[in-house]
Amino acid sequence: MVFSKINGNLHHREKQLVESLRHSPRSSNPFLITERQDEKQLCISSRSLHVNDFALVKTLGTGTFARVWLARLKDQKDKDKVYALKILRKADVIKLKQVEHVRNERKALAAVVDHPFITTLIASFSDEKCLYMLLDYCPGGEIFTYLRRQRRFSEEVSTFYAAEITMTIEFLHDVHGVAYRDLKPENILLDADGHLKLVDFGFAKQVDNRETYTLCGTPEYLAPEVIQNSGHGLAVDWWALGILIYEFLIGQPPFWDQNPMRIYEQIIEGRLRFPPNMPAAAQNIVSLLCKTNPTERLGHISGGSTRVKSHPFFQDVIWDDLFYRRVKGPIIPRLSHPADTGNFEEYPDPPDLRNTNIYTEDLKKKYEPLFSDF
Amino acid sequence: MAQNSAPDSTPVINTRAGDKSAGTPKITEDDEFEVTSPTNLTFRQSNSGAVPPGTALFGGSAFTEGGSQTGGSLFSRSPFQDPEGEEDEQEGELAPLPGLSAEQGLPTNYALGRRTSVSAESLNPTEAGSDSWSPPHHPKTEEQVSRLKSAVSSNFLFSHLDDDQSMTVLNALVEKPIPAKDIKVISQGDAGDYFYIVEKGNFDVYIHPSGAVQPGPDGLGNKVASIGPGGSFGELALMYNAPRAATVISTEPKSTLWALDRITFRRILMDSAFQRRRMYEAFLEEVPLLSSLKPYERSKIADALDTIKYTANSTIIHEGDPGDAFYLLESGEAEATKNGVSGPVKNYRRGDYFGELALLDDKPRQASITTKTDVKVARLGRDGFKRLLGPVEGMMRGAEYELDSKRSPVSKAA
Structure with missing residues (x-):
């Protein structure tokens, strides 16, 4: 999972895949739907995507161990192509005893992909400290x-x-x-x-x-x-x-x-x-x-x-x-552009994490295999 | 976008006021506390601050709103001051909702803030036969047990337990001597894992408006109550780990508490529920009438069984009555008798069942069933069966049900 070791071609291909997803209003990516279950998992559990590929634009929501960002691929010219990137700190997930729930979350989201009223998991990946879930951005807010x-x-x-x-x-x-x-x-x-x-x-x-x-x-x-x-x-x-x-x-x-x-x-x-x-x-x-x-x-x-x-x-x-979405909803959110975040609350900047829970070697030894799905 | 978050160890008591204050984000600490103290009602009701024995004080819950630490939710588009209307809401103070009033029992002071998810430790049942876990057993005198029973009798978490569960839970309470005065048993803002019942001594309860104990001489905040023998505190810890809502401190040189931790408590409930389900499922599998059901259908039925207890020499079914329910014998012994026949026509033991044809129709019972000992049965009414799985006849999937008068004299079709 170390970024530098990753084959550049694969990296490029996965980024393209992520980009291509945004062209269709629904998550009709053929990879995710038609492939066999195990290949589908493999496909969206990215070994090459890295948080540095994304510009984190603005916080959309926070929890005790997770934060969701409006994110954009850095080399993406079209400013309207945005995602919701959910970032979970491994050490916090462990401390709050939510390892099982986080695993369930990724599994369930991958399984239920392509329903009109469920958020789409586009990809998941991880690095030394964090787990990432790349989701479609839903601009209307809560x-x-x-x-x-x-x-x-x-x-x-x-x-x-x-x-x-x-x-x-x-x-x-x-x-x-x-x-x-x-x-x-x-x-x-x-x-x-x-x-x-x-x-x-x-x-x-x-x-x-x-x-x-x-x-x-x-x-x-x-x-x-x-x-x-x-x-x-x-x-x-x-x-x-x-x-x-x-x-x-x-x-x-x-x-x-x-x-x-x-x-x-x-x-x-x-x-x-x-x-x-x-x-x-x-x-x-x-x-x-x-x-x-x-x-x-x-x-x-x-x-x-x-x-x-x-x-x-x-x-x-x-x-x-x-x-089949043949009718419009009763409330149409006000949006000036597809990446508008005006319907979400404002959240303070992330706290300084230097003194918070550390993902130690011991924790890593014990828990890293449990995060291998990401 | 809401994130699931187990309550943080950093208590933020204020955030239920969050949306209320939107638009006027400057609210004082006191206001925040007034709105959201989970203990307000409890403490306001007790005039003197003394709490009657048996009253479980606060569960130790400050609602935390993960992340929204400021309390005031700042909307970039200020939805609570929508220019298109809702002028009555611009004051930040919410008028009572139309149609809602105190006499209807609906609170008019509902806190409108975002709500944080809660979650306890992941628990998986002990499979039958595996002895990886058994509940702790700390011996107690009969007198102690009866005192503990009455201490928790008004607590809904305990009052719904059956006798066995209740006994197991009481046995699991562990004695905790408090050897000195001024010992903090729980500290406001700390993680909560234990529930306590006072055996001996008195304890004072303090709340600091900030939501946590502060350094310095007045760091405990205000004394709001005291708890004596028979009282209890920290019950929310039996649900999930939430920050303690108050500090509880010993006031005598020698006191005694009984303690119960969440995992033990929830494991006891889980294991007993799990074992009962599996037992019922195994019993049901033996009933020919239900053999054509799918396993998950049987497991649904197992959920719908009501446990009923009979003392020895009671009649469960009267010969001639219309049949309306099916019974599984869970423990004890019973026998079937028929008018005009001397002696019992059949004996029933654990795992046996009777009256199953009542699931098909309400033909009169063909025999009476009387208990020989104290008996526990699991009952399933025909209405309950139909409601759950649809018409019984349809469920049988054409399987011929052999009427075996020897096996089931009660239900034999007339």
């Missing part, structure tokens, strides 16, 4: 920003977004057996046409029909079975969809308290309260999705996602029109 700005979404807008998320969950569950596990407005971006892109697959995991136990998610959106550690599966995403629909329509999630333990207590209790002006169909779908017992939960019970899609809440939705 749906969270629009929701908080408008306070609440109308029934029409809520239904549109809920429908796109429903199709995304359906795809993740039925095609890949992947539980997403961190649905919330902060993780849903708008593209230039006002359609959704689900980003941040940090907790996504292929669980198929088995159960898994690691607690993860966002407090207000945790399903009761996650809190109680009784084993959880795909059904957690249907629970979170119920919370999401509620938050779209009401402006805040149904279970909330300043003390997170009280949030969890309310979730376990599972008593939903609806404002009287909330449409009946919406109240109904939320109460069916937010069944405390996962075996009674819409989406998980007989009929699966088909039952969700045929619920009266979605009666005006023409599903194919959304999937």
Whole structure:
């Protein structure tokens, strides 16, 4: 993985591949889709790309151990060709015990490539200290920003977004057996046409029909079975969809308290309260999705996602029109050019990292093989 | 773009105020603290600052917003001052949402900031038969156990446990002597791994508005409560590692705590859930009526089973009643009897099942089932089955189900 040893031709070819991806609006790179699974992995796990190939333009988002940059290939003349480059520091990933999650994230993103409402992983690579995921740039910013700005979404807008998320969950569950596990407005971006892109697959995991136990998610959106550690599966995403629909329509999630333990207590209790002006169909779908017992939960019970899609809440939705993007979204982001970052928050500069966690030789010996997928 | 981030060890209490303050990014520390202290409610409710025994104080959670250290989210396009409207939101102070009120139980002071993801250590169940992990067992007197039981009885994390889980958890609590006064058991802002119950002594609770203990004489902040025997603190640490929301300090020369760490607690819950699922799946595999189901369908059914306990000499099924549920015998013994037949027509032991034809229709039960000992059964109602997997008849996939009156006298079709 040392840059200087890399064959220059390969480097050139991979950069071209990355560039070519931007020509098509969807990730229809033939390499990624038609090749056999193992070759596809090989293809996007780049051995030659290097962070120095990119100019890091501006921070789009930050986390405790990751930062996402608007990035541009340095020798790219067209200033509109930009990417989102997610950078994770290995030492921080290890310290926060997120190694497994980071591996799951790369695996899940590589597997689910080419869905209209999921962010595209173009390539991943790594160097001595960091892991990198090169993603398509989604210029509309977070749906969270629009929701908080408008306070609440109308029934029409809520239904549109809920429908796109429903199709995304359906795809993740039925095609890949992947539980997403961190649905919330902060993780849903708008593209230039006002359609959704689900980003941040940090907790996504292929669980198929088995159960898994690691607690993860966002407090207000945790399903009761996650809190109680009784084993959880795909059904957690249907629970979170119920919370999401509620938050779209009401402006805040149904279970909330300043003390997170009280949030969890309310979730376990599972008593939903609806404002009287909330449409009946919406109240109904939320109460069916937010069944405390996962075996009674819409989406998980007989009929699966088909039952969700045929619920009266979605009666005006023409599903194919959304999937094939024949209609525009209800909110079209204001963009002056394709690389405009005005819809994202401003983030302070990266902190001085000299005194933070060091990726020591010991850590390297122990963990480096686990990062070999990148 | 949100990044998943386990709560940082650097506490940033202020950030739930973030979006509220957008547009007017200068907010004082006090304001930030007021908005977001996770302990506000708890402490405001207790007038004197004394906390009744059994009240688990704060879980130790400062919500951290990874990265957005300033609290004020600065938008380059200031979305909260959109020139096209929303004038009512320009003050930074949010009016209550229409349709929401306290009487409906919806909080009107919802913090509108971006929310950080949380995550606990990755856990994988101990496979049956492998003895790589067993929960720690620290012996306690009966009196101690009953005191501990009542100390956690009001805590929802414990009150939902079954008897076995509850016992295992109580056994895992380890005694932690606090040998002197002024020992900081937990420090605000530190990583949280343990939950504590007070056995003996009194502890004071301090909160510093900055979100962490500061150097200097007033570094602990303000005393907000004290906790005596039977009280507990640090419960959020049983969920995931979040920075402690307060400092807890001993006030007597000799005190005693009981401690439980997150990994032990969550492992106990996980292992018992995992083993129960596998046991149910194995039982279900033996039921001919369900043999044509796919393994994942059986595993779904295993999820939907309700555990019910009966004491000895209780009747689980009455002959002649319409059948509505299927039962697996999880532990204990039971027998089937029929009117007009002397003596039991069949005996049931662990792993046996009865009433499975009730999944097909509600024909009257052909026998009664009575418990001979204390019994635990797993019950699956026909409605639950249908809801989960669709009409039962369709699930059988044409497989002929042999009616075996000897095997299953209860369900024999009339």
